Amino acid sequence: MRPLEGTVALVTGASSGIGEATARALADDGAAVALVARRGDRLEALAASIGDAGGEALVVEADITDRAAADAAVAAAIARWGRLDILVNNAGVMLLGPIADAPLEEWDRMLEINLRAVLSMTHAVLPHLLAAAELGPRRVADLVNISSTAGRQVKRGSAVYNLTKHGVGAFSESFRQEFSRRHLRVGVVEPGAVRTELRDHLRPEIRAVQAERMAAMEALEPSDVADAVRYIVTRPRHQMINELLLRPTEQD
Template sequence: MARLDGTTALVTGASSGIGEATAVALAAEGARLVLVARRRDRLEVLAARIGGDAVVVEADVTDPAQAAAAVERAVAETGRLDVVVNNAGVMLLGPAVEAPLEEWDRMVAVNVQAVLHVTHATLPHLLEAAGTAPRGVSDLVTISSTAGRAARSGSGVYNLTKFGVGAFAEALRQEVTRRHLRVGLVEPGATATELRSHLREPQRTAQEERFRTMEPLQATDVAEAVVYMVTRDRRTAISEITIRPTEQES
């Protein structure tokens, strides 16, 4: 029997990269997937790849109403929520001086507010699953970054968002851990995803050069960390995993 048989897992930002890889990995462990993102066409392709009865939900989780509706649809169609992965994120690097304010707003909306919206909507269902499911535990995982551990020049607002979700995750963990809702944080280093494609010049070129000089993580590497976190025995909570390319120094 697969380790997540009989569970439902919801993944945001599931249309590409780490979210897509995590959805595939959780499905391989027996979970029924609820795939949430803005790009419905990609979600449909992923659902067909996973097979079974994956649920596709097109939603922009920076909008609290859409986030809540996505969660309610997930529960209505599957009857439960056992694992939630807050994965949607954006990285817009560059100097703070004369930075486009809309980039700062976008990072706060996607990297922080979307996490809060999804967490707020899923908490009651995760707590119910922890108290009633045969596993006796549920999991809320947020994909953060090594940028949540060390600040760097030109990364101030991105750092702010990642440090922020780390603090929120730890405070929430302390609040709900005795109710067997495990709250975890996965902090990847340089990973080969679409994230850097949103950068303006010269930051995009700088990131491409960085990738040429090291072998980055693959999305599947991060997905394996998520699976490890959520498949531990009920007595074990992995609260934080930092995962870097072997060649990454910081």
């Protein structure tokens, strides 16, 4: 039997990169997967591909910076399967740049998706995770938050991205202390550079610097990070991986 057979996972930011690879990995392990992001066409293609491989997926087109949309995304998964065992808070943006003269709109976007949406999704899913931890087939449930090396290591030019990812780490540790006795686990994944669309949203001059940095190393692939998530959620019930930091071998 596959390790996640009979479980339901919700992955935010499933339309590309790490979220897409994670949704595939969890479906491969037997989970039914709710795919959440704004680009519905990308989600439909992924759902079809998961279906072709014998898995089950639900497309939920949503902008989860909108709290009502986040609640509705969770409600859609519950309406379909009646349960949720795993939430992967993956959706995020990385709008790097110096503090001086930063467009405030970029800071707001990072706060909205990297923090506010993580909180909204976690809040909406919490009762379902607690129910799964008590009554589900594994008698354990998982919250996985995708942070970054930026959640551990502060760098010039990354102030607000650092702020959001450090925030994810702080929230996760307090979450752990509150829910560990109830077998609701939390795992923070902190990837270094991964080859995804994340850097496409940068201002051109900053994108060029990042492109040079990426070209100078063999970066991680989204499937490398998906493997880390899969490892965390398939541990036996008595074991919790709280933090998993993975970098490309060549990264500083």
